[in-house]
Amino acid sequence: MIDTIKWTGHSVRIIDQTQLPNKLIYLDCRKVETLWGAIKTLKVRGAPALGIAAAYGVVLGIRDYQGTDTAAFVRRVCELCDYIGGSRPTAVNLFNALAQMRGLVLYNPDKTVAILKAVLEAEANAIYEEDRAVCRAMGQYGAGLIHSRDTVMTICNAGALATADYGTALGVMYAAKAAGKKFKVYSLETRPLLQGARLTAWELQKNKIDVTLICDNMAATVMRDKGVDIIFTGADRIASNGDTANKIGTYMLAVLAKYHKVPFYVVAPKTTFDLKIKSGKDIPIEERSAEEVTSFGFRRTAPEGIKVFNPSFDVTPHELISGIITEYGIIQKPFAASIKRVLAQQV
Amino acid sequence: MIDTIKWTGHSVRIIDQTQLPNKLIYLDCRKVETLWGAIKTLKVRGAPALGIAAAYGVVLGIRDYQGTDTAAFVRRVCELCDYIGGSRPTAVNLFNALAQMRGLVLYNPDKTVAILKAVLEAEANAIYEEDRAVCRAMGQYGAGLIHSRDTVMTICNAGALATADYGTALGVMYAAKAAGKKFKVYSLETRPLLQGARLTAWELQKNKIDVTLICDNMAATVMRDKGVDIIFTGADRIASNGDTANKIGTYMLAVLAKYHKVPFYVVAPKTTFDLKIKSGKDIPIEERSAEEVTSFGFRRTAPEGIKVFNPSFDVTPHELISGIITEYGIIQKPFAASIKRVLAQQV
Numbered sequence: 070m071i072d073t074i075k076w077t078g079h080s081v082r083i084i085d086q087t088q089l090p091n092k093l094i095y096l097d098c099r100k101v102e103t104l105w106g107a108i109k110t111l112k113v114r115g116a117p118a119l120g121i122a123a124a125y126g127v128v129l130g131i132r133d134y135q136g137t138d139t140a141a142f143v144r145r146v147c148e149l150c151d152y153i154g155g156s157r158p159t160a161v162n163l164f165n166a167l168a169q170m171r172g173l174v175l176y177n178p179d180k181t182v183a184i185l186k187a188v189l190e191a192e193a194n195a196i197y198e199e200d201r202a203v204c205r206a207m208g209q210y211g212a213g214l215i216h217s218r219d220t221v222m223t224i225c226n227a228g229a230l231a232t233a234d235y236g237t238a239l240g241v242m243y244a245a246k247a248a249g250k251k252f253k254v255y256s257l258e259t260r261p262l263l264q265g266a267r268l269t270a271w272e273l274q275k276n277k278i279d280v281t282l283i284c285d286n287m288a289a290t291v292m293r294d295k296g297v298d299i300i301f302t303g304a305d306r307i308a309s310n311g312d313t314a315n316k317i318g319t320y321m322l323a324v325l326a327k328y329h330k331v332p333f334y335v336v337a338p339k340t341t342f343d344l345k346i347k348s349g350k351d352i353p354i355e356e357r358s359a360e361e362v363t364s365f366g367f368r369r370t371a372p373e374g375i376k377v378f379n380p381s382f383d384v385t386p387h388e389l390i391s392g393i394i395t396e397y398g399i400i401q402k403p404f405a406a407s408i409k410r411v412l413a414q415q416v
Numbered sequence: 417m418i419d420t421i422k423w424t425g426h427s428v429r430i431i432d433q434t435q436l437p438n439k440l441i442y443l444d445c446r447k448v449e450t451l452w453g454a455i456k457t458l459k460v461r462g463a464p465a466l467g468i469a470a471a472y473g474v475v476l477g478i479r480d481y482q483g484t485d486t487a488a489f490v491r492r493v494c495e496l497c498d499y500i501g502g503s504r505p506t507a508v509n510l511f512n513a514l515a516q517m518r519g520l521v522l523y524n525p526d527k528t529v530a531i532l533k534a535v536l537e538a539e540a541n542a543i544y545e546e547d548r549a550v551c552r553a554m555g556q557y558g559a560g561l562i563h564s565r566d567t568v569m570t571i572c573n574a575g576a577l578a579t580a581d582y583g584t585a586l587g588v589m590y591a592a593k594a595a596g597k598k599f600k601v602y603s604l605e606t607r608p609l610l611q612g613a614r615l616t617a618w619e620l621q622k623n624k625i626d627v628t629l630i631c632d633n634m635a636a637t638v639m640r641d642k643g644v645d646i647i648f649t650g651a652d653r654i655a656s657n658g659d660t661a662n663k664i665g666t667y668m669l670a671v672l673a674k675y676h677k678v679p680f681y682v683v684a685p686k687t688t689f690d691l692k693i694k695s696g697k698d699i700p701i702e703e704r705s706a707e708e709v710t711s712f713g714f715r716r717t718a719p720e721g722i723k724v725f726n727p728s729f730d731v732t733p734h735e736l737i738s739g740i741i742t743e744y745g746i747i748q749k750p751f752a753a754s755i756k757r758v759l760a761q762q763v
Contacts (some may be wrong), residue, residue: 075549090716090717090718090719090720091716100687144450149652162450202528224633231616245693255725257633258709258718259633260605260607260632260633261631261717263717266709266717266718267712267717267718270718270719270722271718271719274719274721274722279723279726280722280723281722281723281725282709282710282718282723282724282725283709283724283725283726284608284664284665284709284726285607285631285633285666286571286606286607286632286633286664286668287630287664287665287668287726287727287730289662289666289667289671289730290664290668290727290730291666291725293667295725312517316635317631317634317637318631318634320636320637320640321634321635321636321637321668321672324636324671324672324675325668325671325672327675328674328675329475341694357501362605362613362629362630362631363518363613363629364717365712365713366640366712366713368438368713369437369438369714370437370610370613370614371437371605371613371614371617371618371629372437372617372618372621373437374621374629375555375617375621375629376626376627376629377628377629377630378602378628378629378630378634378638379630379631379634380634380637382441383636383637402539
C-alpha cells in the first residue's frame with residue numbers, strides 16, 4: 070500500500086492529495102503550521118489519517134521546545150492541541166487523537182519535559198501503528214460480506230489515502246480481493262472535490278480492482294439498472310445511537326439504497342465513534358467555501374455572486390444503516406445497545 | 417426573456433450555451449451542418465429548443481436548393497430529417513418536429529418546390545411561436561402550485577435557455593414570480609455538464625429569483641434539513657404511461673422526493689410526449705463520452721484509462737411523479753388514462 074502519511078523522524082511526510090491523480094507528490098511538513106495548512110486544504114484527509122496527522126502535529130509542535138519546566142510544557146501541548154483542533158471540525162478521530170496526546174501530559178505532571186516529548190512521539194507512533202492493525206481487522210470482518218460477481222458501490226475515499234494502511238470501506242474490498250473474490254466497484258465521483266474520481270478511482274485502479282467511475286447523480290440509476298449488491302462507506306463521526314456523519318452525499322446514497330433494497334454498511338474504527346453525543350443532531354457539520362462549487366481550477370462554472378450551500382458532510386440516520394464494520398466485528402442493530410456493548414468491552 | 421434560439425431570415429441564431437455563464441455569445445448557424453454540430457455539442461440544448469432547432473435545421477438545409485422537381489425535393493427533405501435526427505437520440509421533441517416537417521412535404525406532392533420551401537419555413541416559425549405560447553400556458557397552470565415562502569428545487573435547465581420563451585420548469589417559477597409570489601429555489605448543479613450551475617443559476621439570478629446552488633449529492637440533505645416544498649423538472653420524453661426521461665439525476669431526485677414526501681412535478685408540452693411507446697423501457701438513453709466525467713476544461717480529474725458510465729438521461733417511473741404540467745392543464749394520476757384523455761382532446 071502507498072504511504073499516505075508517515076513520520077520520518079523529523080517531519081510528517083504526506084501525499085499531497087490535491088495533486089492526485091495527475092501527480093504523486095510527497096510533502097514534508099516540518100512545522101505544525103505547515104501540517105495545519107495541509108489538513109485545512111485537504112492535502113491530507115480522511116478521518117483515520119486526520120487522527121494520525123493531529124498526533125504527529127503535536128510532535129512537530131514540541132520538537133524545538135527548549136524549556137525544562139513541565140507545567141509550561143503541558144500548557145504548550147494544550148495550546149497545540151487547541152490549535153490543531155481548529156483545523157477541521159467534523160472528523161472526531163482528530164479530536165480523539167488530540168485528547169489522547171493531551172491526556173498523556175496532563176496525567177504525568179511528575180515527568181520531565183524530555184521524557185514527555187519522547188512519550189508523545191511514541192504515542193503518535195502507536196496511533197499510527199494501531200490504525201494499520203485496525204484497517205486489517207475491519208477488512209477481514211467486512212470481506213465476508215462481498216461475494217464473487219458482486220457489484221459494490223462507494224462514495225468519497227475511505228481507502229489507503231484516508232488511513233495509514235489500506236483503508237476502511239476500500240480496506241474491505243482489498244481484503245475481499247486478497248481472499249480471491251472477483252467483483253466490480255462503482256465509485257461515485259463525490260462533488261465538489263471529486264475524492265471519488267481523483268482518489269478512489271486511482272487507488273482501486275492501482276490495486277487492480279475493476280472500478281467504474283460515475284457522477285453522484287447516477288447512483289440511483291446504477292442501483293436500478295445495473296444492480297448493486299452492497300454499499301460501503303467510511304465515516305467521520307458516529308454518534309452513540311449509530312447516526313453517522315460522512316462525506317456529503319452519503320445520506321443521499323443511504324436513502325437510495327433503502328429504496329432499492331441494497332445493504333448499506335459503514336466501515337469505521339473505534340476512534341470514529343463519539344460516545345459523548347447521543348445522536349447525529351450533535352455533530353458539527355463543516356461548511357466550506359462557495360468556490361469549491363462555483364469554480365473548477367481557475368475556471369468559473371457558475372455566475373458571479375451566486376449563493377451556494379456547501380456542507381462538507383451529512384448525517385445518515387442509523388435506521389438507514391445495515392451494520393457498522395469495526396475492528397471488533399460488525400455492529401448490528403439495535404445500534405445504541407450494540408455500540409455500547411461492543412466498544413465498552415474494549416480498552 | 418433572452419433569445420435562446422431565433423430565425424434571422426438567413427440563419428439560426430443561438431446562444432452558445434457552452435460559454436455560459438462566463439460569456440454570452442450568439443452564434444449564427446448558416447448551414448445545417450453547423451447547427452447539427454451545435455446540437456451535438458450542446459451549444460443549443462433543452463427538449464423544446466431542440467424541436468425548434470430541428471425544424472429550422474430543415475429550413476437551413478433547403479435554402480440553397482436549386483431544383484424544381486418536387487419528388488427530388490421531398491427526398492432531400494427526408495434525407496435532411498434523417499441527418500438531423502442523428503444528432504441526439506433522447507429528446508422526442510426533435511423527432512416530433514422533424515415528423516411535422518417531413519409530413520408537410522410528404523402530404524403535399526402536388527405543390528411546387530418554391531411553395532414547399534415557403535411552407536416549411538412557415539411551419540418552423542409556427543413551431544417556434546407555438547413553443548412560446550405553450551411556455552406561458554404551462555407557467556400559468558404550474559404557478560398555482562407555488563406559494564409565497566415556499567422552497568422549490570429543480571435540476572438541470574428547463575428554462576428560457578431550453579425553449580423559445582421562458583421555459584418549462586423554470587417557466588412555472590417565472591409565472592409565480594410574475595403573480596407576486598416570493599419563494600426560494602435550490603438549483604442542483606447537474607453533473608457532468610453543470611447545466612444547473614451554468615444555466616439555471618444564471619437565468620434565475622438574471623431574473624431576480626432567489627436561487628442557491630448546490631451539488632447534486634446535497635439534494636437529500638437540503639430536503640431534510642432545509643425543507644423543500646415542491647420540485648419541478650423538465651422532460652426529454654414522456655411515454656404513454658407517464659414514465660419520464662429527463663436529465664440524469666432526475667430519477668435520483670424523484671426517489672429522494674418520495675422518501676422526504678416532497679411533491680414532484682414534471683413540466684412538459686405535448687410535443688414531449690411519445691404516445692407510440694408504452695413505458696420508459698422503450699426510451700433510448702444517450703450515453704456520452706467519458707471525458708465529460710474525467711476532465712474539466714483541459715484538466716484531468718480522474719486517472720487515465722478509468723472506466724466511466726455516463727448516461728445523459730434517466731427514466732423516472734410514473735409512480736414517483738405527482739403530476740405532469742402541460743399547456744392543457746395538469747395531468748393527474750392515473751397517468752395512462754389521463755394522458756390519453758387530455759392529449760387526445762387536442763389537435
